[in-house]
Amino acid sequence: QKEVEQDPGPLSVPEGAIVSLNCTYSNSAFQYFMWYRQYSRKGPELLMYTYSSGNKEDGRFTAQVDKSSKYISLFIRDSQPSDSATYLCAMSGGNAGNMLTFGGGTRLMVKP
Amino acid sequence: NAGVTQTPKFQVLKTGQSMTLQCAQDMNHNSMYWYRQDPGMGLRLIYYSASEGTTDKGEVPNGYNVSRLNKREFSLRLESAAPSQTSVYFCASSEPNDRNEQFFGPGTRLTVL
Numbered sequence: 001q002k003e004v005e006q007d008p009g010p011l012s013v014p015e016g017a018i019v020s021l022n023c024t025y026s027n028s029a030f031q032y033f034m035w036y037r038q039y040s041r042k043g044p045e046l047l048m049y050t051y052s053s054g055n056k057e058d059g060r061f062t063a064q065v066d067k068s069s070k071y072i073s074l075f076i077r078d079s080q081p082s083d084s085a086t087y088l089c090a091m092s093g094g095n096a097g098n099m100l101t102f103g104g105g106t107r108l109m110v111k112p
Numbered sequence: 113n114a115g116v117t118q119t120p121k122f123q124v125l126k127t128g129q130s131m132t133l134q135c136a137q138d139m140n141h142n143s144m145y146w147y148r149q150d151p152g153m154g155l156r157l158i159y160y161s162a163s164e165g166t167t168d169k170g171e172v173p174n175g176y177n178v179s180r181l182n183k184r185e186f187s188l189r190l191e192s193a194a195p196s197q198t199s200v201y202f203c204a205s206s207e208p209n210d211r212n213e214q215f216f217g218p219g220t221r222l223t224v225l
């Protein structure tokens with residue numbers, strides 16, 4: 001079993017939809033939770049990070065962490081075709097050290 | 113600022129050939145990393161350098177060597193390329209804090225025939 005699991009998709013939604021992307025993990029020591037966005041044939045870029053449990057909002061994006069369930073989510077409101085990309089979750093911290101552990105990524109397609 | 117740059121962007125090798133992938137960062141970061149990305153596998157750490165003068169193995173180091181040339185540059189060498197090393201290679205850099213926010217380069221697409 002992988003340490004961080006992520007549905008690979010693809011997830012196809014119409015423009016304007018609310019998108020929910022999720023990761024589950026097994027290491028309860030993780031404390032920092034990140035979402036990276038990767039456009040086709042580009043390197044990943046950091047979208048959001050959250051420390052420990054709770055929510056964080058940035059424009060149309062909301063990151064949510066539930067440490068009790070070992071489950072994190074990224075919500076995208078009013079999705080746009082420009083949001084079409086692969087979204088990777090990543091985690092670090094605690095006795096897991098500061099190395100990032102990545103999920104496999106979910107490919108999102110937002111259709112006009 | 114260019115951020116993290118990688119050369120070359122694309123490369124095709126024959127089995128047994130060698131090559132070096134170059135990476136440079138201009139953010140004055142202490143830590144640098146090499147990952148490979150394969151379909152469905154996410155990013156897997158090959159080697160990293162926590163600071164200038166140090167290197168350590170990651171999850172999948174076999175068949176690779178690295179050199180931290182100076183604070184800016186971190187190279188990855190394939191001594192005898194194998195088809196299993198066909199992948200997209202990403203270099204990243206960060207400050208070595210708990211959060212470890214990493215900044216990635218554009219990647220090198222390598223095909224080994």
